[in-house]
Amino acid sequence: MRFSVLGPEGTFADAAAKAYLKTQPYSNVIFDYHPTFDQVYQAVTGENIGLLPLENQLDGYVSATLQRLQTADVTEIGEITIPVNFGLVANVDHLNKIKRLYVQFKTEGQCQKLLAKLPNAQIITTSSNMISLRQFLAGEPDDAAIIPQSQMAAQTAKLMLANVADQDDNSTRFIIFKAKPAKLSELSKVNLKTTHFKAPLFITPASNDKPGTLYDILGYFAKVNLNLITLMSLPTKNQLGEYAFYIEISGTRDQQEGLFATLREIAAKYQVHLLGFYAD
Template identity: 65%
Template structure:
């Protein structure tokens, strides 16, 4: 069984995959590394699982992942959050000598304080933090890279600056998924001894038209059923300007499952609902 993640080894995605496997041991599993998020998704086999970053504490949701979830037939089976920090390494002797800096596309948004000190440096976007390391290894004098803090001790460069993220307590949340459609509702599981356990139900809801109060109407269903909304994001449907889909995450306890599924069935009469899974957190 393959576990497809953003690679190469050493990325935060790699750390997240290993953290998930520590929490949820799976026998006979192989980490399968790929260079881009799209390649990760495409590589997931029918009996395999994949991992994609969903949300960063400093830079918000990962748009590429949300856009994929909006149209993909996937079932999320879990999530894992890992701490994230960065260092700056360079082929320079001082900060002001940097001419080019390699940074993964989400990393850039997490290190704005550092980059504001380098207004003349050319920022070159990479697909992963370990690709930034590789670019610097084969780079030229004047090059630098923002790399995982864990790599600072193992990489040899003339200039190093530790802990360059905008906050020390940064973290990224990843989702683990299978490539198969998620059902709208599931059989209600036993709540014996599990009522304090928290479950998450992520989904997209798309109204048929844009009209005043449409979001209020959607949220009213959840409020009336006393279902806890923990996330909401809007994304264009790309079919018509002004029509948006809403990415929503609902958090419930085990004894709220019947209420959740009854509410979803009712909402499905009025909106297009794209379920993404149901899992314990």
């Protein structure tokens, strides 16, 4: 089986994928590394699986993942959360001598306190933390990079600062998915292995201009006492001012029947794009 993740090897996505495999019975897994979200998504076919970051504790949801999920025909089969932290490496002996800083686009939002100390540095965003490290190692004498804390021990830079995230307690949640549509009729028959489930989905109203649309949608879940742990709005990109709602539902095994009955009821009025139903 091929497991597609953001690469190269050594990224937090790589660590998350390996942590997930420890909880699963898969064997003969081949890691398939890609530099972008779209390439990870496109690489997942058949019974192979992929992993993408969904949410960071300090910097919130990963918009690049949500935008892909909004229209993707995928089934999320699980998730994994891992701790993350970062270190700074630089080819200079003081922060004020740094001229260029390589930092992954999502890492940047988790290290704002450090970046505030570098007002004169050019911030160059990258697609992965390991690419930040590679750019730094191949760069100029006044370069620096924010890299995974796990990679610090292997570096010999002039300036090295550990634990540079805005707080030590930091984690990122990743989703694992297959390349097939998540269908209400099929997922409603899933036999959960645990007592709790999670169900992510998008709901798109026909029009966002009608007062009470969100109130109406939330009422369906309130009637059957289903807990919404996430509620976000994202543009549909069809026209300005038109939005879809991203929702994550948490519940127990005895609420499974009520969940799918509710989703069928909502689907009669709104566009429902189910993304998965899995043990939490």
